[in-house]
Amino acid sequence: MHYHRHSFQAMGSPCTVHLYADTESHACAVAQQCEAEVRRLEQKYSRYRDDSITAAIHASAQSGNPFPLDHETAALLNYAHTAWEQSDGLFDITSGILRRAWDFRSGRLPSQQQIDELLPRIGWNKLHIDNNLLHFARPDMEIDFGGYVKEYAADGAAAVATQHGIQHGLVELGGDIRVIGPHPDGRPWAIGIRHPRQPGAILATLPLQQGALASSGDYERCLMVDGQRYGHILNPRTGWPVRGLMAVSVVADHCLLAGTATTIALLKGGNGIDWLNDLELPWLAMDQNGQVYGTLTDPVSSAHA
Amino acid sequence: MTSSSKPSRSTRLAALTGAALTLPAIAQLAHGNTPTAKTEFGYRYSQYQEDDADKDKVFVGSPERYEVKNHQFRLATPVGDDKVLTIDADYETVSGASAYGTAAGPDGKPMLIMSGASIDDTRKDLLASLRTSREDGSLTFALGYSTEKDYEAFNGAVAFEKLSADRITTWSGGVGFSSDTIEPVQTDGINRIDSDDKWSANGFLAVAKVLSPLWQVQGGVFAALWDGYLSDPYKARDIRPDQRQAFGFTGRSRYYLKSLQAALHTDYRFYNDDWGIESHTLEFSWHQSLGDHFRIVPMVRYYSQSQADFYVETDSVLNTGNQSSDYRLSPFGALSWGASLILEQPDYRITLRGEQYESDGDLALKNVDVENPALVNYTLVTVGFDYRF
Numbered sequence: 001m002h003y004h005r006h007s008f009q010a011m012g013s014p015c016t017v018h019l020y021a022d023t024e025s026h027a028c029a030v031a032q033q034c035e036a037e038v039r040r041l042e043q044k045y046s047r048y049r050d051d052s053i054t055a056a057i058h059a060s061a062q063s064g065n066p067f068p069l070d071h072e073t074a075a076l077l078n079y080a081h082t083a084w085e086q087s088d089g090l091f092d093i094t095s096g097i098l099r100r101a102w103d104f105r106s107g108r109l110p111s112q113q114q115i116d117e118l119l120p121r122i123g124w125n126k127l128h129i130d131n132n133l134l135h136f137a138r139p140d141m142e143i144d145f146g147g148y149v150k151e152y153a154a155d156g157a158a159a160v161a162t163q164h165g166i167q168h169g170l171v172e173l174g175g176d177i178r179v180i181g182p183h184p185d186g187r188p189w190a191i192g193i194r195h196p197r198q199p200g201a202i203l204a205t206l207p208l209q210q211g212a213l214a215s216s217g218d219y220e221r222c223l224m225v226d227g228q229r230y231g232h233i234l235n236p237r238t239g240w241p242v243r244g245l246m247a248v249s250v251v252a253d254h255c256l257l258a259g260t261a262t263t264i265a266l267l268k269g270g271n272g273i274d275w276l277n278d279l280e281l282p283w284l285a286m287d288q289n290g291q292v293y294g295t296l297t298d299p300v301s302s303a304h305a
Numbered sequence: 306m307t308s309s310s311k312p313s314r315s316t317r318l319a320a321l322t323g324a325a326l327t328l329p330a331i332a333q334l335a336h337g338n339t340p341t342a343k344t345e346f347g348y349r350y351s352q353y354q355e356d357d358a359d360k361d362k363v364f365v366g367s368p369e370r371y372e373v374k375n376h377q378f379r380l381a382t383p384v385g386d387d388k389v390l391t392i393d394a395d396y397e398t399v400s401g402a403s404a405y406g407t408a409a410g411p412d413g414k415p416m417l418i419m420s421g422a423s424i425d426d427t428r429k430d431l432l433a434s435l436r437t438s439r440e441d442g443s444l445t446f447a448l449g450y451s452t453e454k455d456y457e458a459f460n461g462a463v464a465f466e467k468l469s470a471d472r473i474t475t476w477s478g479g480v481g482f483s484s485d486t487i488e489p490v491q492t493d494g495i496n497r498i499d500s501d502d503k504w505s506a507n508g509f510l511a512v513a514k515v516l517s518p519l520w521q522v523q524g525g526v527f528a529a530l531w532d533g534y535l536s537d538p539y540k541a542r543d544i545r546p547d548q549r550q551a552f553g554f555t556g557r558s559r560y561y562l563k564s565l566q567a568a569l570h571t572d573y574r575f576y577n578d579d580w581g582i583e584s585h586t587l588e589f590s591w592h593q594s595l596g597d598h599f600r601i602v603p604m605v606r607y608y609s610q611s612q613a614d615f616y617v618e619t620d621s622v623l624n625t626g627n628q629s630s631d632y633r634l635s636p637f638g639a640l641s642w643g644a645s646l647i648l649e650q651p652d653y654r655i656t657l658r659g660e661q662y663e664s665d666g667d668l669a670l671k672n673v674d675v676e677n678p679a680l681v682n683y684t685l686v687t688v689g690f691d692y693r694f
Contacts, residue, residue: 037330075327082324086317156330165343186598186650256325257318279318280519 001168001184006031010038011150013174019161020168020184030164034157034171041153045076045145047096057134058142066133074132076145076152083148083260084124090267091260092124095236096144104221104232115239122236151214151259154178158255178212178255193296196247196286204284206296208251214258216266217247217286233266243288244269249296251282319515323473347379349656349689355401355681358417362678364408366419370681371401379691388437395430395451404679406541406620407630415618415630417678420539428453434462442467445479458485477525478510489538503533511555523557536629542620543629551578566594581614582634585670602645604660609670612636618675635677638668643685656689 001020004027008015017034021027046052053073060067069077083091097118101110126137150173157171158178169180170189182188188207195201196219206213218231218241230241248265252258261279265272273293276283284296325331355370374397381391402420410416434447443466451458464479486502511525531549553576561568574586590604613634615627643660662683666676 072329075324075329078327079321079324082320086320152328152330155328159330167343253322254325254331256328256331257321260321281318 002027004028004031006035008035008038010035011042011153011173013150015171015173017157017161017172018170018189019166019180021166026164027166030161030166033160033164037156037160038153038173041149041156044072045149047144047146054143054145060134061136061141062139064139066130066135069129069132069134074129076149077129077134077143079256079260080143080148081124081129083264087264087267089124090236091147091264092122092236093143093145093147094124094127094141095122095234096146097121097142098234098236098239101239102223102232102234104223104230107223107225109223109225109230119237119239122239147263148256148259150174151176151212151255154212154255176212176214176255176259177208179208179210182209193249193284197290203247203286203292204249204296206249206251211251211253212255212258213249213251214255214262215247215249216259216262217245218266219247231266233263235267235269242267242269245272246286246288246290248272248276248285249283249294250276250279251296257281319473323515343693344380344382345691345693347377347381347689347691349375349377349687351375351377351685351687353683353685355683358404358419358679362410362416364410364416364418366405366417367402368419369401371399371403371424374398384435387439388435391434391436393430393432393434395428397428397430399424399426399428403539404630404632405539406543407618407678409619415675415678418541426454428456442475455488455490456485458483460484473515475513476511477513478508480506480508482506485533487534487538497538498534501534501538503531503535505529505531513557519561521559523555525555525557526552527555528552537631540620540629540631542622542624543631544627545615545629546580546627549578549580551576553577568592576610580634581612582610584608584610598649600645600647600649602647603642604644605640605642607638607640607668608664609638609668610636611669611671618677630677632677632679632681635680636669636671636673637664637666637677637680638670639664640668652693654689654691656687656691658685658687658689660685 001022002024004019004021004024006017006028015035015038017031019027019031021030043049043051044053047054049055057067080091080093098115101114101118121138121141126141128135154171154173154176155178158180161169161171161180167181168184171178171180177191179189188209191206191208191213192202193204193206193215195203196217218229218233221232223230233242234240235242245266248262250258250261250265252261258281261276261281261283265276265283265285268275273285276285276294282295284292284294286292353371353373353375355372358368358370360368376396378394379391381389384390402424405418405420407415408418428451430449430451432447432449434445436443436445445464447462449460460481460483462479462481464477466475466477468475482504484502484504486500488500489497491497507527507529509525509527511523513521513523515521529551533547535547535549536545537543553574556573558571559568570590570592572586572588576582576584586606586608588604588606590602593601595601613629615629616634617624617628617630620628620630639662641660641662643658645656645658648655662681662685664680664682666673666680
C-alpha cells in the first residue's frame with residue numbers, strides 16, 4: 001500500500017492528511033478531495049468572508065428577517081444548542097462578538113465598559129429556530145461557527161476519505177485529529193500531545209487506532225499583562241477569560257465531540273475536571289500548577305492529587 | 306450550576322452524540338448505516354453432531370443420530386452509492402437417522418424406533434438481498450430458494466430500519482413469506498403422502514433505544530402463521546393440524562463495561578402458539594476484547610417449552626385425530642454453552658466457535674413426568690473466514 005501525505009493551510013491552521021491507498025495516484029486524488037471538503041466548510045462558515053453563510057446570517061439579523069437554514073447549518077446550530085444546554089450555557093456561539101473587545105495581538109486588556117457594551121448582545125437563548133428559520137431577538141447579534149467547525153471539518157474530511165474507499169489514514173487540522181483507520185498492519189497512530197508551557201515538548205504520547213483527539217488550552221492565543229496570563233477561552237456571561245485548566249485533550253468517536261468536550265472543560269474553569277469525569281470519555285488535563293490529571297496519563301507523568 | 310440539577314453523567318454525552326449524528330459528515334461515518342465501500346467475501350464451515358440416542362431407550366434400530374455438515378458462502382458488494390447486494394449460498398449434507406416413532410417399552414415408558422435406513426440428503430440454499438441505506442435508515446428486499454431431495458421452498462422478505470432525528474431511537478420491522486413443497490422419499494411397505502405443500506408468513510416490529518452511550522435496549526413483537534401440510538411424513542403416525550399461529554415478544558440489552566473493555570449482551574424471547582407450545586429463551590453472552598485484535602465471547606443459553614396439545618408419549622394407531630410423538634413438540638428444557646474466538650484485522654476476520662447443547666425433561670421450567678426419549682444433545686463447531694477487498 002502506498003502512503004501519501006498532503007499538507008495545506010486552511011481555517012487559520014496547518015492541516016495534514018495522511019492516507020494509505022493501493023496506488024499513489026488514488027491516495028493523492030483522495031487527499032485533494034479531503035482538502036476540498038475542509039475548504040468547502042471554511043468558505044461556508046468563515047467569519048472573514050462576505051460570501052459565507054455566516055455573513056448572510058448576520059445581514060439577515062440586521063435586516064430583521066428570519067434566515068432560512070440548509071440541512072447542514074441547521075444540524076450545526078442544533079448541535080450548538082445541545083452543547084449550550086449540556087454546558088449550562090457556557091458553550092455559546094453568540095459570544096464570538098467579544099473579539100471586538102479582546103484583541104490578543106494588541107497586548108492590551110479591554111476596558112470593563114467595552115465588555116459591558118457587548119454582553120447584552122450575547123446569549124444563545126436570544127435566538128430561536130422555527131421551521132428551519134433562524135430568528136434573532138436583536139439585530140446586532142452574531143454567531144460564530146469558529147468554535148467547532150474545524151473539528152467538524154476533520155470529521156468531514158475523514159468521511160470523504162472513507163467514501164473513496166480509504167481505510168487507513170488520519171486527518172489533522174491544527175492539532176485536532178480524526179483517525180480514518182489504523183496503519184495497514186493494524187498499528188495505531190502514535191499521537192503526541194504537546195506540553196502547554198514547554199514549546200516542542202511532548203506531554204504524553206497516545207496510540208490511537210480509531211476515533212478522534214482534540215486538544216485545547218490557554219497556550220493557543222493569550223495576552224500577558226503584568227505577569228498575568230489571559231487565555232482566549234472567554235466566559236460568555238462575564239466576557240472575561242476563564243481561569244481553570246491550562247490544557248485539555250479528549251478522545252471521542254468524533255472530532256466534533258472531542259473538541260466540544262475540551263472547550264467546555266476549559267470554560268468550566270475550576271469545575272473542568274468534574275465535567276471531564278462526568279463525560280466518561282478518555283481525557284488528559286494540566287491545571288495551572290502544572291499538575292497532570294486524567295485517564296490518558298501514563299504512570300510516569302500522572303500526578304493525581 | 307448546582308450539582309443536584311446536574312444531568313446524569315451519561316446523558317450529557319448521549320445528548321451531544323445524538324446532535325452530532327444529525328450532521329451529514331458524521332452520520333455518514335456512523336456505524337451501521339454506511340453501505341460497505343468494499344466487497345466482502347465470507348465462508349463458514351459448521352459441523353453439527355447429535356450424540357447417539359441412549360441405547361436403553363432405543364427399541365428398534367441404530368442409536369446413531371444426525372450429523373450435518375454445512376458450508377456457508379457470502380458475497381456482499383456495493384451497488385451504486387447507497388446499495389449493498391448480498392448473496393448467501395448454503396450447501397449442507399445431512400446423514401444419520403431420525404426417530405421413526407415411539408412405542409411403549411417393557412416398563413411402559415416410551416422407547417424409540419429409529420428409522421432403519423440412514424438418511425443421506427443435501428440441502429442447497431440461495432438467498433439474494435438488496436439493502437438500500439439512507440441517512441436515517443434502510444430498506445432491504447430479499448428473495449430465496451432452497452432445495453433438498455424431497456423438499457423445495459421459495460421465500461421472500463422485506464425489512465426496514467428507521468432512525469429518529471436524534472438517533473436515539475431505531476424502529477425496525479419486516480414481513481416474510483415462504484412457500485414449501487414436500488415430496489417424501491418413498492420406502493416400500495410404508496404408506497406416505499406423494500406430495501403436499503404449505504406456506505408460511507411472519508412479521509416483526511422492534512424498537513431500540515440508546516439509553517446512554519454504554520447501554521442500549523431493544524423490545525420487539527413477532528407473529529407467524531403456517532398453513533398446509535405441517536406433519537412429518539417420515540414418522541410412523543404423525544398427524545398435526547394444518548394451521549399454526551404463533552406470536553411472541555423479545556427483549557434485548559447491550560451493556561458496555563468500558564473499564565473491562567467488554568459488553569454484556571442479554572436476550573430474552575417469549576413464544577406462544579395455538580398448538581399449545583409456550584417457550585422461554587434466555588441468553589447471556591460476554592464480549593471481551595483482548596488487545597486490539599482479539600475478542601472472546603463466552604455464552605450460555607437456557608430454553609424451556611411446554612408440550613403441544615396433541616403431543617403423545619407413544620404412537621398409537623388407536624388414537625384418532627391429531628397426534629405426534631416428535632420430541633420437538635414434547636415438554637423439555639435445554640441448556641447450551643459455548644464460546645467464540647474472533648481475530649479482527651483491517652482486511653479479514655477469523656472466527657472459531659464451539660457450542661454444546663443438552664436437552665432434558667428435568668431442565669424444563671415445569672415438571673415433566675415422562676421425558677421424550679428422542680431429546681437431543683449436540684455439539685456444534687464453526688470455523689469462519691471473512692475477507693474484504
